[in-house]
Amino acid sequence: MTQPVVGSRALRKEDVRLVSGRGQYTDDIQIPGMLFAVMLRSPHAHARIVHVDTSDALRMPGVVKIYTGQDLKAVLPPVPTAWIPPDSDLKMVEHPVLAYERVRYVGDGVAMVVADSREAAEDALEAIRVEYEPLPAVYDQRQAIGEDAPQLHEDAPNNVALHWTVGTETEDTFRTAEVVVRQSFRQQRLIPNPMEPRSAAAHYNPATGEMTVWVTSQNPHIHRVLMSGLLGIPEHKLRIVSTDVGGGFGSKIACYPDEVLVAVAARDLDRPVKWTESRSEHFLATTHGRDHVDEVELAGTKDGRVLAVRVKAYANMGAYLSTAGPGVPTILFGLIVNGAYDIPQASSDVYGIFTNTTPVDAYRGAGRPEATYLIERIMDSYAAAIGMDPVELRRKNLIRKDQFPYTNPFGLSYDSGDYHAALDRGLAMLDYEGIRREQAALRSQGKYIGVGFSTYVEMCGLGPSQVAGAVGFQGGLWESAMVRVHPGGKVTVFTGASPHGQGEETTFAQIVSGRLGIPLEDIEVVHGDTHRIAMGWGTYGSRTTAVGGGALALAAERVIAKAKAIAAHMLEIPDEAVQFDDGRFHPEGRDDRTVTFAEVALQAYLAWNLPSGVEPGLEASAFYDPTNFTYPFGTHIAVVSVDTETGEVRLLRYIAVDDCGPAINPMIVEGQIHGGIVQGVGQALYEGALYDEDAQLVTGSFLDYTMPKARFFPEIELDHTVTPSPHNPLGVKGVGETGTIASTPAVVNAVMDALAPLGIGDLSMPLTPPKVWAAIQAAKNLKGGQAS
Amino acid sequence: MIPAPFRYTRAATVDEAMQVLQQDSDAKVLAGGHSLLPMMKLRLARPSHLVDVTRIPELSTLKMSSDVVVVGAAVRYAVLSQSRIAEVMPLLTEAVRLIADPQVRHRGTVGGSAAHADPASDLAAVFLATDALFVVASPRGIRRIPAAEWYVAPMVTALAGDEMLVRVEFPQPQPARQTYLKFAHPASGYALAGVAAMLDIQEGMIQHVRLAVTGAGAMPFRARSAEQLLAGRPLAAVRFEEAADAGAKDGEYLSDAQYSEEYRRNLACVMMRRALEKLAAE
């Protein structure tokens, strides 16, 4: 092999089926006799259910059965949460699969219609009559903990779901610091919107007791654990399949009532049943992301040395606790609010609050974007307060290369990095002095451009299982891999990770190809099927390559070790004298006698002449538990213009220098960064869930919730530095979320930089044209008022 | 999401289509369907009967002569945008090219836009600025409704229940300098402010001037106050900003969750001024 396959821009193996329409997403499942389910969802944000009348609907043609909350409450346990942060006083409120007494958000499930066609099911849905007694509703978390706020759950007084504090003492520092900067931020609620809506299809075989559920999941084994408990079907009889999944971004982690209901109906009716949400339903009934109100304080010196940072966060949990919901604003947020900076003291004080809104759970970055936004925004405010250039301030406070491993104030051990190198590379790409000159020249013409920075670090590669247990995650976070060599020398890889767009069918094949020396096309990567893969924890938290890839590297090494023993026997030389490269075994230093990998594989299965003590067959498993998280980092830079007449922000340039360790496939890494950046810019400029006074979602479709579009963006400029992580066999750090984490504050900082001469200090996201325009008008009026 | 059940008739002639409309007061005309079908899928609309008019040959007419441009009601945006009408009414084809997206432009029709009467439709500004005539058929015969009378209320036109839009006529000649400028809603692509502007300048004097705004106001409107400030005045003596400001006052604005009344008025004003500046610089 001339080019090493690891590190190459190999074309994706999964693409062949995906570009020809031959993928199999959940809604593509068609089984003879299949029924269709639709969910009746609450139109009220908060109401008592007085009566549900299904009699007319049941008489409609094609209707097979209708399930209500009253029907199911005695037979189905509530939907559990799987993250219980310690010392957080988490209120484990009941989340019924269908509401039976009270609905708590618009979209809360009330009934399920099962019919013999999509049409019949939708028609019948309209014929169900529900009598509601509306109750006062609250969507804002700070109002929800205020006096006289509507109460959602009896066992969560004042709607407080959790209260969690962590960090060092900071009080003395704040009392004596030369400079204290205080700022409040709102990080708006976002709607994940993977392009594939959620879907579930279930098939039950009463003779074998085996249930198969196809579901749009990022973690089918977690679904199996949770659904096994809910359905009372043991894990060996419950098969969860999530092979082709059309994006998740965190919203397909949770176990939702819907897939449980579909399975219940399939078992009850002895017919396959399928449900697929509409996009309108997705807006209401799939978990949302972010929704923080944060108060941040930074203490520092006049010459730009940060001494302490503390954060008080009010996180909206929605109406119920979603599967990973409680871990997001606590563990994934509160432990990293110091960002990439060497700050001696820091603390986080987090309230999770119930409101009459869709439950909030992980959304690309999950907690870490929120933390990064706060520190990156307040660093700019600090720079402005002391009259220092924001780049200079960052340079002064970034953790230095010689400080790694660096222990942050919360006890996290940052693995490795050269944060200054990434910053320098980004500045060189930008031509910082040039852009500042251009900015000054344009300002004198009444035109406003701005440049914004984000020198971020991310905690990912989740993570050591011991830590998972310590932070209350109700599962392990190791990963499994099995490498099975077939007698013909081709390989099937089984991974417990569950990629859904990230391309690990290719990168994992590259890892194996690089180690076993066999071509990519001879390796097939299997994922997303609990009957084919023993166990695993899925894909989220930028963990798949770091942890799943780590497991795979170990499994491949075990295969090689066994193959070497067999090859040595075939070559009639001692084990330690065998050299393995490019898929061939030969005596060390000589290649006149070789056996190929395929020949060894065949011998392993024929077993005619194996060395003593060596079992037939050639496959190996590994369960890899990392020793620590990984910490990708980098510098992102946005250049924007603001049209002061319309308030429109345009992204002129976007530069990203990321370090995710060595890239297995740079093409795929770049794709992850592109997508992440655009998604993060979506939060900065375009996206945001809006509720009206009755807690009705106002932005409930693509007509009013602005998804990033191609025309909003310039070409993205990328570069990389490479600092391996010492924490896993591949040295990789993870890259699925970095773009989203870094880009939001970079863009907002750029807009604020552009508007700084007008005296505008902060605006809440998204920075839409009317919001920016109104701020400019207010600033002008203020200035005009002062002048006259 | 699937519409509630309905009957479907593919009309071969205008008479056949009108017959269905007469027989069933809940019947609706279906052309491109890109406004109607999404509402039906969400079950916000549930007509009992759809009359597909897209294969009535008469409705696909595209004709231009020295005194009129005729566009059949079922002419799709994509067809119009590539037609030779650009040579005589660049305003129309410019606007059509900014409607929604390529896929929608291959289904959406001129008549559908007019009859749906969305107050943010791009073509509304063009119809108003050009004094277009809507030619409608009914059992009582043919009548022509001027654009100024067409838009009655949001989503409501002057069309009676048994009437059907057959074609739109644009009188010729129109002022030579024409443009359509749009500030689009970033999610829906509809106009937050779309300005159709036309201007003639002869020996430094502004002759004909036409300005109409869609999207910004509760209803699309002609900015007649702006036109009055500009018509017959020397180009060097007018201030476009002042004219746009006056013109914006001709609209009525409403706030919604994201776009305030003030912002909408400002957009109308800014886009009008920019359109005028662009035409004056041509």
Add this chain to the structure above:
Amino acid sequence: MEARLSIQITVNGKTVSDHVEPRTLLAHYLRDGLGLTGTHIGCDTSQCGACTVLLDGEPVKSCTVLAVQADGTQVMTVEGLAAPGTAHPVQQAFQEMHGLQCGFCTPGVLMLSTWLVQQHQTSDLRHIRESLDGIICRCTGYENIVKAIARAGELAVDEPAAPAASQREGVPS
């Protein structure tokens, strides 16, 4: 339920005759009726474009076309772009440029791109971005979709462009 109507559509070169309810959407007919599940449904307001197919050579959102409206037309879906084992230039370009990740919006993007290539609208990157107004992709940030479309234009440069219906019609006499 209203009476079913008979339709005849040529899908990917094969003519099919069927009876459908008037309300059956072309996207559902292709997926459920013909088993062509490559065409995906990503929204219900005609914004996302995942369901884009070519109808008489032109890109349309099949979730907003009734199957009865497609009677007598030629429909091409992603399954019809190339014979199994071969790749259309657009499919090849999307693989080369990493123009897809989860693949869900991809069939619609490919069909729109096929039309852009046929119309020779792939040389200007800014124009490509604007032509993607009817597409929502959550994975790629569009960056590599734009590059893939430009690349498809290069790959297809030797192939003669098929004129779209809107070019054939619409020229006033």
